[in-house]
Amino acid sequence: MMGTDVHSPETRSYNMSRIRGKDTKPEVMLRSLLHGRGYRFRLHDNRLPGKPDIVLPKYNTAIFVNGCFWHRHEDCRYCTTPRTRQEFWEKKFSETVLRDRKKIQQLEESGWKAVTIWECELKNAPQSALNNLITQFGKGED
Numbered sequence: 001m002m003g004t005d006v007h008s009p010e011t012r013s014y015n016m017s018r019i020r021g022k023d024t025k026p027e028v029m030l031r032s033l034l035h036g037r038g039y040r041f042r043l044h045d046n047r048l049p050g051k052p053d054i055v056l057p058k059y060n061t062a063i064f065v066n067g068c069f070w071h072r073h074e075d076c077r078y079c080t081t082p083r084t085r086q087e088f089w090e091k092k093f094s095e096t097v098l099r100d101r102k103k104i105q106q107l108e109e110s111g112w113k114a115v116t117i118w119e120c121e122l123k124n125a126p127q128s129a130l131n132n133l134i135t136q137f138g139k140g141e142d
Helices: 009-017 024-036 086-109 119-124 128-134
Strands: 055-058 061-066 113-118
Touching: 024 055, 024 061, 024 119, 024 128, 061 086, 061 119, 086 113, 113 119, 113 128, 119 128
Parallel strands: 061 113
Antiparallel strands: 055 061
């Protein structure tokens, strides 16, 4: 039985399998913006807690580019909850948010600045998101 889902279980499974964990469109966009401003960075540094998407060693800054849906961006229109299997989704979302908090805390405790950039920020106002990010890691406009 499909319930209220508009897709068959096979289609839903295929769709979910296509969701990427790294090199997402928002992440690639931010990397391009940073590179265009002359910043050099490392990607997915597994030596740091949470394996941040972008690492700026010179500024001791780790950046996470989070999807609003998966990481529960508060008051965001993209932060929806599926109507089916709500208990499953709520558990999954709360575990993700808890994991995010822990990895940020671990980074900060080891002297790193952890910054989260949301998918919607890059989608709606990429230059503004970039400028806010640059301000957060302590370097103004060049």
